[in-house]
Amino acid sequence: MPDLSINFCGVRSPNPFWLASGPPTNTSYQVMKAFDAGWGGAVWKTIGDPIINTASRYGSIDYKHERMIGLNNIELISDRSIETNFHEISEVKKRFPKNTVIASLMVESKRETWHDIVRRAQESGADLLELNFGCPHGMSERGMGAAVGQVPEYTTLITSWVKEVATIPVIVKLTPNVTDVAHMAAAARQGGADAVSLVNTFNSIVGIDLESFAPRPSVGGYGSHGGYCGPSVKPIALHMVSSVAKHPQVGIPISGIGGVANWQDAVEFMLLGSTSVQVCTAAMHYGFRMVEDMIDGLSQYLEDRGFASAMDVLGKSVDRIRDWGDLDLNYKIVARIDAEKCIGCNLCYIACEDGAHQCITAAERPHGDLRHGELAKHVPRIVEDECVGCNLCALVCPVPGCITMERIDTGRPPMSWRQLQEARGKSPQCSMEELLAGQPAAGD
Amino acid sequence: MHTGPKLTPEQLEENFADINPPLTPSLALEAGSRCLFCYDAPCIKACPTEINIPQFIRQILTQNLVGSARTILSANVLGHSCGRVCPTSVLCEGACVLNAEGKKPVEIGRLQRYAVDHVLDRKIQVLRAGEANGRRVALIGAGPASLSCAAELRRLGYSTVIFDAKPEPGGLNTYGIAAYKMRAADSIREVEMIRGLGVEIRCGVQIGRDVSLAQLEREYDAIFIGVGLGQTEDLSIDAENIRRCVDALSFIEKTKTKGFDHVQVGTKVAVIGGGNTAIDAATAARRLGAEVVYMIYRRSREEMSAFDYEYELANTDGVSFVWQAAPVRVIPDARGRAQALECVRTELGPPDSSGRRSFQPIPGSEFQIEVDMVIKAVGQKKLAFLREIPGLTLDRGKVVVNADTMQTSNPKYFSGGDCVNGGGEVVDAVAHGKRAAKGIHAMLESQRRGVAHA
Numbered sequence: 001m002p003d004l005s006i007n008f009c010g011v012r013s014p015n016p017f018w019l020a021s022g023p024p025t026n027t028s029y030q031v032m033k034a035f036d037a038g039w040g041g042a043v044w045k046t047i048g049d050p051i052i053n054t055a056s057r058y059g060s061i062d063y064k065h066e067r068m069i070g071l072n073n074i075e076l077i078s079d080r081s082i083e084t085n086f087h088e089i090s091e092v093k094k095r096f097p098k099n100t101v102i103a104s105l106m107v108e109s110k111r112e113t114w115h116d117i118v119r120r121a122q123e124s125g126a127d128l129l130e131l132n133f134g135c136p137h138g139m140s141e142r143g144m145g146a147a148v149g150q151v152p153e154y155t156t157l158i159t160s161w162v163k164e165v166a167t168i169p170v171i172v173k174l175t176p177n178v179t180d181v182a183h184m185a186a187a188a189r190q191g192g193a194d195a196v197s198l199v200n201t202f203n204s205i206v207g208i209d210l211e212s213f214a215p216r217p218s219v220g221g222y223g224s225h226g227g228y229c230g231p232s233v234k235p236i237a238l239h240m241v242s243s244v245a246k247h248p249q250v251g252i253p254i255s256g257i258g259g260v261a262n263w264q265d266a267v268e269f270m271l272l273g274s275t276s277v278q279v280c281t282a283a284m285h286y287g288f289r290m291v292e293d294m295i296d297g298l299s300q301y302l303e304d305r306g307f308a309s310a311m312d313v314l315g316k317s318v319d320r321i322r323d324w325g326d327l328d329l330n331y332k333i334v335a336r337i338d339a340e341k342c343i344g345c346n347l348c349y350i351a352c353e354d355g356a357h358q359c360i361t362a363a364e365r366p367h368g369d370l371r372h373g374e375l376a377k378h379v380p381r382i383v384e385d386e387c388v389g390c391n392l393c394a395l396v397c398p399v400p401g402c403i404t405m406e407r408i409d410t411g412r413p414p415m416s417w418r419q420l421q422e423a424r425g426k427s428p429q430c431s432m433e434e435l436l437a438g439q440p441a442a443g444d
Numbered sequence: 445m446h447t448g449p450k451l452t453p454e455q456l457e458e459n460f461a462d463i464n465p466p467l468t469p470s471l472a473l474e475a476g477s478r479c480l481f482c483y484d485a486p487c488i489k490a491c492p493t494e495i496n497i498p499q500f501i502r503q504i505l506t507q508n509l510v511g512s513a514r515t516i517l518s519a520n521v522l523g524h525s526c527g528r529v530c531p532t533s534v535l536c537e538g539a540c541v542l543n544a545e546g547k548k549p550v551e552i553g554r555l556q557r558y559a560v561d562h563v564l565d566r567k568i569q570v571l572r573a574g575e576a577n578g579r580r581v582a583l584i585g586a587g588p589a590s591l592s593c594a595a596e597l598r599r600l601g602y603s604t605v606i607f608d609a610k611p612e613p614g615g616l617n618t619y620g621i622a623a624y625k626m627r628a629a630d631s632i633r634e635v636e637m638i639r640g641l642g643v644e645i646r647c648g649v650q651i652g653r654d655v656s657l658a659q660l661e662r663e664y665d666a667i668f669i670g671v672g673l674g675q676t677e678d679l680s681i682d683a684e685n686i687r688r689c690v691d692a693l694s695f696i697e698k699t700k701t702k703g704f705d706h707v708q709v710g711t712k713v714a715v716i717g718g719g720n721t722a723i724d725a726a727t728a729a730r731r732l733g734a735e736v737v738y739m740i741y742r743r744s745r746e747e748m749s750a751f752d753y754e755y756e757l758a759n760t761d762g763v764s765f766v767w768q769a770a771p772v773r774v775i776p777d778a779r780g781r782a783q784a785l786e787c788v789r790t791e792l793g794p795p796d797s798s799g800r801r802s803f804q805p806i807p808g809s810e811f812q813i814e815v816d817m818v819i820k821a822v823g824q825k826k827l828a829f830l831r832e833i834p835g836l837t838l839d840r841g842k843v844v845v846n847a848d849t850m851q852t853s854n855p856k857y858f859s860g861g862d863c864v865n866g867g868g869e870v871v872d873a874v875a876h877g878k879r880a881a882k883g884i885h886a887m888l889e890s891q892r893r894g895v896a897h898a
Contacts, residue, residue: 064477064505065470343544350483362484369490370534378486398480399545 002302009169013100015040020278021104028088037288041100046077059206059216070232072206086124093125134175134200149175152187159191169194182247197255201227230281234259245273263297271317333389341402344378348393359386456704459731490539492875493520512559521595527557574601582664587615589861590670592877609650669859673824692725692821710817717821718748849883
């Protein structure tokens with residue numbers, strides 16, 4: 001039985017699965033229920049001066065009959081008093097001493113105010129602090145949340161204020177609504193952060209009602225941009241986590257957030273360098289019980305691959321994310337269709353024909369129905385010589401394993417763009433002059 | 445008065461409730477989501493009317509239900525009834541690529557009905573008549589072939605008049621489809637939409653009796669024959685004058701036009717035949733309350749022309765199949781009413797001209813089945829009316845047409861539907877009607893240009 005526990009900045013957590021700061025971690029009732037269900041930790045709904053919320057607060061995106069593949073909210077931080085929240089944290093810690101409780105904090109940008117709340121959080125018995133520099137809606141209009149996280153100097157400064165009094169590790173939660181999240185992570189590190197968590201939600205307008213013209217969620221016919229999360233943001237979050245993991249000036253633990261809905265998602269975040277993963281939308285969708293398969297699935301995954309500890313998979317894919325210029329230009333693959341598995345939908349054909357490189361042929365299908373005998377099998381054909389190995393056909397194919405990408409030996413040694421340019425005696429980068437002139441620089 | 449089984453009106457309604465009820469919006473979304481949106485989709489190629497099925501399903505998913513209905517109806521004006529009565533398992537759904545992966549096909553028929561119901565329920569006219577071109581076409585018979593032909597002609601700007609001897613339009617859609625598949629009122633509702641396109645329908649008018657063919661030929665530029673087939677064939681046995689021996693189509697028609705509690709049915713019923721109409725009659729008899737229904741068929745299960753799902757339905761309804769048995773005579777009681785059916789066992793030989801195995805009675809193997817009603821469902825006769833049309837070539841009673849234009853040997857006459865194919869699906873008749881409309885248009889256009897050039 002692999003060890004699922006993790007060591008996050010010296011704090012041991014029973015497993016890497018934490019509930020992210022949000023509606024599921026609003027009260028001790030919820031957090032205790034979550035710990036009973038198996039969650040390793042919980043980042044408390046952000047504590048600060050209590051706010052007043054609107055109705056409604058959430059909007060979502062469905063895909064076909066799948067509900068809520070993306071969720072948007074305009075809910076603010078906790079609407080309960082600071083005292084109540086810290087009291088409840090202490091209650092939870094008494095009952096669940098082994099589970100990790102992270103106090104998420106957000107107050108106005110004054111040194112004394114931050115000092116005060118950090119001290120109170122530590123007195124409550126919280127294991128870690130998470131500074132909410134990410135909330136993109138509402139709070140940012142008041143100079144908090146993303147308004148801090150979007151300015152590296154503020155991020156560094158406020159983190160350093162917190163660190164002046166912090167006796168427990170400090171996580172800075174980053175907003176993705178910046179040009180380079182890794183730069184912000186470095187700024188947090190510069191301020192003394194012990195770890196970063198990312199990503200917070202994305203600025204979003206989740207939709208417009210075509211009848212009333214009102215945005216969703218609608219507050220009496222009007223709306224405001226919200227924070228977007230859920231399964232649809234995962235790829236963007238994975239990229240941001242990997243960029244932070246690779247950034248030479250960061251080098252502190254990461255808690256990965258963004259669309260995690262199952263153990264597989266969680267492992268991806270861990271492979272890209274997240275020590276813990278945080279979940280919110282999926283728990284809001286299905287309830288705390290969803291962690292059961294996360295625990296079971298991760299455990300099975302580790303066991304099947306001979307890993308003794310969850311910590312063993314951390315960062316295993318970080319080095320596999322490279323600059324494009326380092327990829328092998330001589331690596332060649334082509335698509336192959338398994339005629340036995342092919343069901344004849346022609347989606348590979350039309351995708352390649354209209355959306356890619358015209359490397360698949362398909363004869364026009366004859367008219368016919370089963371009253372006049374069996375229908376002839378209709379299998380498109382790959383023109384291998386033309387195939388550029390882009391994957392699109394395999395991606396649109398609805399049958400698992402029907403279209404595979406097969407390695408072709410070109411007989412040529414690996415050669416990246418960088419190596420190629422070096423061999424040509426050129427820089428792999430295009431200079432701004434070249435870019436603007438639209439032609440190679442003089443002397444070429 | 446017949447003293448057959450008596451069910452309450454509520455039981456009867458339940459027995460004849462829609463066998464394939466409409467999809468709810470949520471079910472339609474789920475069902476439609478399964479469509480892969482195939483390119484050059486096989487379902488389209490398997491539909492005689494070539495409805496762009498992936499397109500109409502996509503339109504359902506985008507809540508463009510009027511557009512979805514337009515996609516369907518512009519290819520098949522009887523999209524509602526086809527959605528309900530098509531043998532989809534051998535047409536569009538049989539061709540669905542999901543079958544090849546061992547999955548259930550997309551429920552195309554139900555989705556089609558879902559979209560068309562949206563406009564029928566709201567009386568939204570999605571098709572538009574073309575600009576009047578001053579030419580007139582008469583159509584004989586108000587069944588699916590003529591309705592489709594007339595609708596297509598209206599879209600091309602023709603003035604169209606359909607004549608039908610029956611009191612209501614719709615042909616077999618109104619009178620001949622099992623009530624649990626479609627009620628007469630639904631067929632009429634669909635016809636009303638076609639009327640809304642400007643197709644004139646004169647019911648209760650029999651051509652040759654009330655209006656002469658000569659008059660039609662004088663008043664119209666072209667004539668479409670969509671008369672279908674006639675009465676059920678006679679059994680080659682003595683049964684015609686015995687009471688409680690009825691033909692399947694009249695029996696089914698009663699379930700469509702009278703209240704179910706006004707349809708007489710026996711307690712023990714024999715249905716003679718192995719086709720889809722025989723199944724309809726047998727299941728109707730069971731649903732009306734018959735305790736035992738035998739289906740008597742001369743050949744075996746393999747040769748039966750009824751579709752598999754129809755056979756399954758009869759099985760589910762508790763119909764008892766008597767294979768390889770041919771009727772010999774109906775034995776009447778003292779008052780001339782059927783009291784037993786005498787059959788003879790058959791043995792099967794090599795395939796005959798129909799492609800099915802031939803059968804031979806086995807002498808001395810006669811046996812009797814106690815029944816109090818016999819329903820014959822052994823195919824329909826060809827209509828003698830067709831012989832009145834001058835210069836019309838028939839092949840074994842069926843109208844011979846040019847398969848591309850549906851033009852008959854008399855160039856003024858076009859034809860389609862059961863009177864051409866000897867009995868097909870509604871969707872085949874619709875396809876014929878469409879093709880005939882294009883044939884008529886092409887002929888009249890070339891005539892017009894010929895005149896202009898002269």
